[in-house]
Structures are given as structure tokens and as C-alpha cells.
Amino acid sequence: MYSQVQDFILENKADLVEKWKERVKAEADEKVLEVISEQVFSKTSHDFVDLIISNLEDSDDYSSKLKGFAEKVVRLGWPLAFVTSGLRIFDRIVYDGLMEIGTINKENYADFVHKLDKWMSPMHNEIVNAYTTTWDRTVSLQKIALQELSASLIPVFDKISVMPLVGTIDTERAKLIMENLLSGVVNHRAEVVLIDITGVPVVDTMVAHHIIQAADAVRLVGAKCMLVGIRPEIAQTIVNLGINLNQFHTNSTLRKGIEQALEMTNRKIVTTEGSI
Known part of the structure; x- marks a missing residue:
């Protein structure tokens, strides 16, 4: 057959x-x-x-x-x-x-x-x-x-570091983010930490809770935390869910966040003569 x-x-x-x-x-x-x-x-x-x-x-x-x-x-x-x-x-x-x-x-x-x-x-x-x-x-x-790619704290200026987050944040990833964030703040002697959520597709109550916990932990080790990369749809979701982010400095883009972080550390970006 x-x-x-x-x-x-x-x-x-x-x-x-x-x-x-x-x-x-x-x-x-x-x-x-x-x-x-x-x-x-x-x-x-x-x-x-x-x-x-x-x-x-x-x-x-x-x-x-x-x-x-x-x-x-x-x-x-x-x-x-x-x-x-x-x-x-x-x-x-x-x-x-x-x-x-x-x-x-x-x-x-x-x-x-x-x-x-x-x-x-x-x-x-x-x-x-x-x-x-x-x-x-x-x-x-x-x-x-x-x-490995999305949970590293990157020093961009003296006293200023950035942690770019990419993809969905679950409990296991949140724990890794917290560990890398705290150790990075201490190792880099950061005074301002920017958490960039541009690459996070969805921010719900659980994700916001993890981010708030991370910000609280950063403050306990003597640094300030800023949330950047807040897209319009993410901002609307946060408002609709009633999530309180008052304890954060927030900005829509990483560039604006870095400019504000420089001001918080008594520095600023200036345009020199002849620059484009």
C-alpha cells in the first residue's frame, strides 16, 4: 500500500x-x-x-x-x-x-x-x-x-546614565532590570538615570508598577530617575489606567531627557561659533 x-x-x-x-x-x-x-x-x-x-x-x-x-x-x-x-x-x-x-x-x-x-x-x-x-x-x-541587549545601564555623560528597555517586561525581566539598574548606578556613580521605554510596546499596570519600583530603588541609592520615550499612545494608556507617575521626571524623547539631565547636574548644551 x-x-x-x-x-x-x-x-x-x-x-x-x-x-x-x-x-x-x-x-x-x-x-x-x-x-x-x-x-x-x-x-x-x-x-x-x-x-x-x-x-x-x-x-x-x-x-x-x-x-x-x-x-x-x-x-x-x-x-x-x-x-x-x-x-x-x-x-x-x-x-x-x-x-x-x-x-x-x-x-x-x-x-x-x-x-x-x-x-x-x-x-x-x-x-x-x-x-x-x-x-x-x-x-x-x-x-x-x-x-542581554535591553537591561544594561549605559553611561552617556559624567553622572548621567541611560537604561534603554526593549520588548515586553515581565516579572523575571523586571528583576534583572532592577539588579542591573542598581549596580550600574553605583558603579558609574550616576546622579541621574534615564529609563527609556521607547522600545516597550505596551505599558500596563504591571509594567508601570515595575518601573515605579525601579525608580524608588534608584532614589534609595541617592540618584534621580527620569522616564523618557513616552509616546502619545503610551501617555494615553497611563492616564486611562490612572497610573501615578508624579514621582518621575518625564520626557517624550531621550534627547530632551538628556538635556534636562544636564541641567539637573548644572550643565547644559551650548552652540559654539561656527557649529552647524
């Missing part, structure tokens, strides 16, 4: 890929397809069918192909539901094709359906497991990279 399915897929590979692409696009979320170019989608579709053929052939490199395919679709941003839907659609296309050419008929229908399911189900589980493993690893690496 498997040899019949294998022969059918190999003989009709180009046609099966085109049908698969057409049906997947018809059922997929438009937002997913918007981020995938036609060329990349076509190439990945062929890789998908090659993976299925490798499974049928019990190929020695099936595991490596499976891992490579999982890494690729995760990197491309394909949701797991999109991948599993693709498996279901391909199964249906193969079934319909075998029905059309008479390989599946009334006499062998039940046996063929059972064997098709026996073939597809393990592969479905393997692909899901490979996808989730790759996704978990990718998220972990991204989380580590984000923490």
Missing part, C-alpha cells in the same frame, strides 16, 4: 504541490500569508512534500530533514496551526487523487483509510514535536538575547 502511495506522490509531485499551495492559501489566515513571499512559500512547499516522501521511503536522513524543515518554518514565522493544517490538507489531496485513479475503491476503502491514517498520524506527531522543540529553543535564545 505504501509503495502505491509513494509512486502516486512521486509521479504527481508537481501537481500535488500546486493543489496543496492553492488549498492552504484558501484556508490560511491572511496575516500569515502576508509575511511569506511567493518564492519562499513555493520552495517551502516542495520541501514539505520531499519530507513526506522521505517518510514513505523510510530514508536515513528523514530525521535531519524533519529537523531542518521545523527550523525553517519556525524561522519563517509559520504558526503551528498552519503547519498541522497543511498536513491535513495534503492527506486529503492524496486521498482524493487515489480515489480518482481507482487505487482506493469500495472494496479496499476501509483498509486504505486505516493505513493512510497509520502512516500520517506518526508523521503528524513527529512534525509537531520537532516544531515545538525548535520553537521552544528559539524563544529561549531570543529571550536571553533580549535580556
